[in-house]
Each structure stands twice: as C-alpha cells, then as structure tokens.
Amino acid sequence: MVQVFDWYRAAAPAERRTFWGCFCGWTLDSFDNQVLAFLLPTLMAVWHFSKGEAGLIATSSLLAASIGGWVSGILSDRHGRVRVLTGSIIWFTAFSVIAGFTSSYHQLLIVRALQGLGFGAEWAVGAALMAEVINPVHRGKALGLVQSGFSVGWAMAAVLTGLLLAYLPASIAWRSAFWIGVVPALVVLMIRRYIPEPELFREMKKTTGGAVVATWRSAFHKDVRRASFLAALLVTGLQASSYAIMIWLPTMLVQVRHLPVSTVALMATMMSVGSFIGQVGFAYLNDSLGRRSTAIAFCLFSALLTGCYLFIPMDAWLLAALGLPVGMGINGAFAGMGPMLSELFPTQIRTTCMGFSYNVGKSVGALSVAAVGVVAERMGMVGAIAVFCFFGYFCALLALSFLPETRGRDLTSVALSDDSYDRLDMLEQASPTRR
Numbered sequence: 502m503v504q505v506f507d508w509y510r511a512a513a514p515a516e517r518r519t520f521w522g523c524f525c526g527w528t529l530d531s532f533d534n535q536v537l538a539f540l541l542p543t544l545m546a547v548w549h550f551s552k553g554e555a556g557l558i559a560t561s562s563l564l565a566a567s568i569g570g571w572v573s574g575i576l577s578d579r580h581g582r583v584r585v586l587t588g589s590i591i592w593f594t595a596f597s598v599i600a601g602f603t604s605s606y607h608q609l610l611i612v613r614a615l616q617g618l619g620f621g622a623e624w625a626v627g628a629a630l631m632a633e634v635i636n637p638v639h640r641g642k643a644l645g646l647v648q649s650g651f652s653v654g655w656a657m658a659a660v661l662t663g664l665l666l667a668y669l670p671a672s673i674a675w676r677s678a679f680w681i682g683v684v685p686a687l688v689v690l691m692i693r694r695y696i697p698e699p700e701l702f703r704e705m706k707k708t709t710g711g712a713v714v715a716t717w718r719s720a721f722h723k724d725v726r727r728a729s730f731l732a733a734l735l736v737t738g739l740q741a742s743s744y745a746i747m748i749w750l751p752t753m754l755v756q757v758r759h760l761p762v763s764t765v766a767l768m769a770t771m772m773s774v775g776s777f778i779g780q781v782g783f784a785y786l787n788d789s790l791g792r793r794s795t796a797i798a799f800c801l802f803s804a805l806l807t808g809c810y811l812f813i814p815m816d817a818w819l820l821a822a823l824g825l826p827v828g829m830g831i832n833g834a835f836a837g838m839g840p841m842l843s844e845l846f847p848t849q850i851r852t853t854c855m856g857f858s859y860n861v862g863k864s865v866g867a868l869s870v871a872a873v874g875v876v877a878e879r880m881g882m883v884g885a886i887a888v889f890c891f892f893g894y895f896c897a898l899l900a901l902s903f904l905p906e907t908r909g910r911d912l913t914s915v916a917l918s919d920d921s922y923d924r925l926d927m928l929e930q931a932s933p934t935r936r
Contacts, residue, residue, distance in 0.1 A: 508639040515697060516643075519634045522692045523627040523647045526586060529689055530623040531654025533597050533682045537562070537613065539662040540675045547671065550606045558610050562617035563867055567860035570621025571717070574856025577622075578715035578849065581698045582630040585622055587690065593619030594686040601679035625855040628839030633699035633848070637909045638788065644843070645784020645836035652777035652832070659773070701912055705848045719850040720857035728845045729854050731900045735796075736838060736862025738897030741869040743831045745889040746807060747772070749873050750827075753811075753882045754820065764817045771824030778825070779833025791908045792841040793901050796834055800901070803830030804894045811883050834897075844907035851912075869893065 509517065541555050569589075577585040596616035603609045628644055635643040661681060665674045720729045751769060754760045779799075786795045807830070810823055838859065846854040869889040877885035 508636070508642055512635070512639075516634050516636070518692065518696050519631060520643055520647065522586075522689065522696045523631045524650045525685070525689045525692060526590060526623050526627055526650075527647055528650035528654040528657070529590065529682065529685045530593070530620055531651045532658045532685065533593055533616070533654075534562070534566075534620055535655050535658035536597075536662055536678050536682070539658060539666075540678055543666060543671055543675050544606075544609070547675070548606045554606060558606075558613050560867075561610060561614040562620070564864060565614045565617030566621040567864040568621065569618035570625055570860035570863075571853075571856045572618075573622035574625045574852035574854070575715050575717060575719075577626045577629065577852040577856075578719075582626055582633070582702060582852070583693060583696050583698055585626050586630065587693050589619045589622035589626070590686055590689055590693075592616075594682055597679050597682045601676040621856070621860055624839075625842075625859055626852050629843050629852045629855060630696075630699060632840065632843035633701040633851075633912060637911060640844075641787030641792070641837070641840045641908065642784045644839035645780060645787055648836040648839060649777050649780040649784070651835070652773055652780060655773050655776070659770075701848055709849070714849040715853040717853075719853045722850075725846055725850065725854055728904070729858050731904050732842050732845060732854075732858035733862045733865075735897050735900035735904065736859050737865045738862075738893040738895070738900065739800075739834055739838075740863050740866025740893070741896070742803065742807075742890045742893030743835075744867055745869045745873050745886050745893065746827065746831050748870050749877075749882065749886050753886060757882050758817075758820065760817050760820065764821050768821045768824035771821060772828035772831075775825035775828025775830075776832035779829030780836040782829070783833040783836035787837050787840055788908065791906050792837055792844075793904065793906050796837050796841070797898060797901050799830060799834040799837075800894045800897050803827075803834070804891060806830050807890050808887070811887050841904070841907055844910040844912065845904075848912060866893065 509520075512520070537559065541558075544550075545552075545555055573585050573589060593616050596612055596619065600609060600612045600616065603612055627647065631644050631647055632640055662678045665677050665681075668674075669677060720726070751765045754765050754768065783795060783799060786798075790798075806823075806826055810820070810827060815823070842855045842858060843851060873882075873885045873889055876888060880888075
C-alpha cells in the first residue's frame with residue numbers, strides 16, 4: 502500500500518497542487534452535471550413537463566458541453582490552461598446559481614444549455630494541464646486518478662440531493678441543490694490560485710515568440726487529423742457503450758427482469774462504487790501495462806461481462822452485486838483517455854485536438870441513448886442495449902488497433918513539423934478571430 506502513493510510523495514509541490522486542482526475541478530464538474538438527473542423527478546412534478554422534455558434538458562446541456570469543450574480547448578492553447586479552467590468554474594457555477602432561481606421549464610432549459618458550455622472545458626484542458634506538469638512515468642496514474650473524480654462527484658450529487666429532498670420542503674430543496682455547488686467551487690478556485698501555467702506551455706509560447714497557433718481547423722491538419730479522428734472514434738465507442746448501459750439498464754431491470762426499485766437503486770450504487778475502483782485500477786495499470794493494452798483488456802472484459810449480465814438469468818441479489826464489476830468495466834476505461842490523448846498531440850494545439858476528439862466522440866456516443874429507445878420498440882430492451890454496447894466496444898477496439906502506444910512519451914517530442922507550423926500560423930493570421 503505504501504508503494505501505491507510513492508509517486509505522489511515524490512511529486513513536487515506544484516505537481517501536487519495541480520493534481521488537487523484538476524481532481525477537485527473534475528469532481529465539481531461531475532457534481533453540477535449529475536445534480537439535474539436526481540432533481541428531474543421533482544421538477545417534473547412541480548412544473549408538469551414530460552419525459553421527452555426532461556430528456557431535452559439533458560441533451561441540450563450535453564451538446565452545449567461538446568461545443569464548449571472544443572472552444573475551451575482552442576482558448577486554452579491560445580491563452581493558457583489555468584486561466585481557461587478558472588473561467589470555466591466561474592461560468593458553470595454562476596449558471597448553477599441562476600438555475601436555482603428559474604421558475605419554468607423553458608427558463609431551466611436555456612440556463613442548463615448555457616451552463617453546459619462551461620462543463621466541456623474541465624476534461625480536455627484539465628487533462629492537458631496535468632499531463633504537462635506531472636512526471637511522464639506517473640502520467641497514467643495521475644490523470645487516471647483525476648478521472649476518478651467523476652465517481653466522487655456522482656456520489657456527492659446523489660447523497661446531497663437525497664438529503665436536501667428528504668429534509669427540506671420540495672419548493673426550496675431543488676433550488677438549494679443547485680446553489681450548494683458554490684461551496685466546492687470556492688474551494689477549487691482557492692486551490693487554482695496557486696497553480697502556475699505548465700513550464701512546457703510557457704516554453705512553447707517563448708519558443709514561438711508568443712504566436713497564436715490554434716484555430717478550429719487545427720484538429721484537421723495533416724499532422725494530427727488521423728490521430729484526431731481515431732481518438733474521436735475511441736471516445737465514441739466507449740461513450741456509446743457506457744450511455745447504453747448506465748441510462749437504460751435500470752429500466753431494463755425493472756421492466757424486463759421485474760426487479761423492485763430498491764434492488765435497482767442498490768445496483769446503481771454498486772455501479773458508482775465500481776466506477777471509482779475501475780478508474781483507480783486503470784490508472785495504475787495504465788503506467789505498468791501501457792495505454793493500448795489496458796484499454797483493450799477493459800473493453801473485452803466489459804463486453805464479456807455485459808453479455809453475461811444481459812443474457813444469463815440471475816437472481817436479484819446477484820444482479821445487484823454484479824453492478825460493481827459492471828461499473829468498473831464501463832467507466833474504468835475513461836481513466837486512460839486523458840493520458841493517451843494528451844500524448845498524441847503537440848503542445849501548440851494539444852487542448853484544441855483533445856477538445857475536438859473527446860467532445861465529438863461524446864456527442865456521437867450520446868446518440869446511443871435515443872437509439873436504444875427506438876430499437877427497443879422492435880427487438881426488445883435487452884437486445885437494443887446489447888447491440889449498442891457491443892457496437893460501441895467494436896468501435897473502441899477498432900480505434901485502439903490503429904492508435905500507437907504512447908506510455909511515458911516525452912511531450913516535448915510531440916511536435917508539429919516546421920512546414921506544418923508555418924501553415925498553421927498563416928491560417929491563424931488569416932482568421933477573423935485573431936486578437
């Protein structure tokens with residue numbers, strides 16, 4: 502157990518502060534994002550809107566986050582990682598407070614869409630910041646543990662909203678759930694006051710004379726477009742599988758397996774715990790076995806386990822208990838996305854490309870949520886979940902077969918060719934968005 506934390510004890514103070522700043526930021530992002538899911542039943546009762554309208558709120562926030570993630574990546578390559586991350590926290594926390602003052606469905610729809618623009622920044626920019634600061638030998642562990650903040654934020658949202666709804670009047674409880682995010686946001690902002698821009702980023706700016714390189718076109722440039730699209734395919738596959746299971750599995754267990762709601766709730770809790778264990782485990786395997794090998798193993802494990810879960814008859818307690826390994830599989834692999842994607846792209850356009858790949862993959866993968874519902878009308882809920890889950894893992898494995906192994910890669914060696922840099926600089930000078 503002592504050796505597990507050796508990397509943290511060996512880290513410099515700036516590395517430790519950066520780790521906690523990124524971890525807490527990702528936890529807060531997850532918390533603010535997941536709060537709505539636990540409040541929707543209450544809001545539907547208060548404002549009398551349909552399930553379809555409820556889904557539209559979640560979808561609008563997700564699509565806005567994808568746009569925000571890409572734009573934030575560009576701004577981060579232009580103006581700095583820490584500055585953009587700080588701005589994103591202020592942005593989505595402010596709109597969380599505003600959401601608590603809304604008084605109708607349409608007001609909340611607009612506010613959540615605007616809030617979503619801030620959600621997208623935390624993953625790509627935070628992952629790049631951590632990758633550029635930490636020792637390459639420990640990059641997988643550090644970024645994987647940052648990713649585990651998703652599970653912590655998910656659990657915090659479940660516990661706090663449950664307590665507020667249980668002990669406060671409904672009229673104020675849901676508003677308080679939106680407002681309470683201010684407290685952890687202040688903690689994150691305090692930590693980030695003491696985080697400097699990565700030396701790697703500052704050196705890049707000095708070397709290029711402060712020239713602004715990143716534009717929206719950067720992810721499609723010939724030096725990186727193959728990696729951009731393969732990374733997007735990888736994220737698409739993982740997100741499609743994860744969404745298909747996380748969103749629809751509870752419904753399947755109730756409607757097809759006829760399990761009581763209490764058992765399904767236990768299963769969901771086990772999944773969240775398993776998600777955290779899987780992400781931490783992936784983080785350490787990532788550095789010892791490599792990015793590709795660990796991701797391939799997790800995909801195969803998840804596909805096999807999901808097949809057993811869906812098609813083999815089991816009693817209620819076994820189904821609930823298996824929620825833990827299912828959570829490990831479907832969410833554990835995301836701990837490897839930060840290290841792998843940060844090591845694929847050059848510093849000049851790292852967060853631009855990461856923001857594009859991750860958020861395009863997230864948006865396309867999210868279509869599986871609606872697709873499962875449509876296909877289920879023809880082939881049943883179990884078959885629909887299986888189709889999109891297995892297709893998602895096929896896409897992920899296909900992308901992994903073409904992506905290189907990047908474990909421990911020196912980020913200074915990932916660079917644009919001279920002629921490519923010149924062309925990107927010319928594109929920037931021609932761009933109407935240039936400062």
